[in-house]
Amino acid sequence: MKLTQEEQRALDLARARAPAQCWRADRGQALGRHGDPARTQNSKESRSMSVSEKRSVGRPRALTAALKTEVCERIAEGETLREICRSEHIPSRSVIHKELIYDQAFADQYARARELQLDMMEDELLEIADDANNDWMERHDKDGNSIGWTVNGEHIQRSRARIDTRKWIMSKRAPKKYGERVTQEIEAQDSTAVAFPVVRVYSPRPEEPDAA
Numbered sequence: 001m002k003l004t005q006e007e008q009r010a011l012d013l014a015r016a017r018a019p020a021q022c023w024r025a026d027r028g029q030a031l032g033r034h035g036d037p038a039r040t041q042n043s044k045e046s047r048s049m050s051v052s053e054k055r056s057v058g059r060p061r062a063l064t065a066a067l068k069t070e071v072c073e074r075i076a077e078g079e080t081l082r083e084i085c086r087s088e089h090i091p092s093r094s095v096i097h098k099e100l101i102y103d104q105a106f107a108d109q110y111a112r113a114r115e116l117q118l119d120m121m122e123d124e125l126l127e128i129a130d131d132a133n134n135d136w137m138e139r140h141d142k143d144g145n146s147i148g149w150t151v152n153g154e155h156i157q158r159s160r161a162r163i164d165t166r167k168w169i170m171s172k173r174a175p176k177k178y179g180e181r182v183t184q185e186i187e188a189q190d191s192t193a194v195a196f197p198v199v200r201v202y203s204p205r206p207e208e209p210d211a212a
Helices: 005-017 037-056 065-076 081-085 093-102 104-130 153-173
Strands: 021-024 029-032 136-140 146-151 181-187 193-199
Touching: 065 081, 065 104, 081 093, 093 104, 104 153
Parallel strands: none
Antiparallel strands: 021 029, 136 146, 181 193
């Protein structure tokens, strides 16, 4: 609706009496010409707080001395590095690998923890081999009555796989201690037998091609 001259003068007079306000025709509301300093400062603080909160969310990027000790202790207790890095307060694997490259003291501590982990596996071999709780399964007929016991082949095969996996890891990490050693004697010129330790390395047998 078009304003009359008198209405336009009244509107101009109202604008002149309120110099601290600027009118925005696109939204139809009044805003501070220079803005409210307190409100502007509060908005800046709120934005900075939100940014800092966003940055604090997620994994830590630094591996502190306490975290290095925790990682090594958990490695020695038998946990894998993948399992340790699932903890939210532990940095990612890439951060730990970088520290192992540049921090020699941490690398030595980590290597010692890996050696202790092999001792833990050695104890686990005995526990798995001696555990016979699930070697047998009770059989039931269609009415639920017990009709005897049968060998739990799946559990036995799984236990054998657990033992073989640990033995393979131990032989690869410490072949002098856990590898299979064979002693060969060679007759020297002075008839003195000289013993040479030999470490056997087994590789999978290649598949034979099908006969044409």
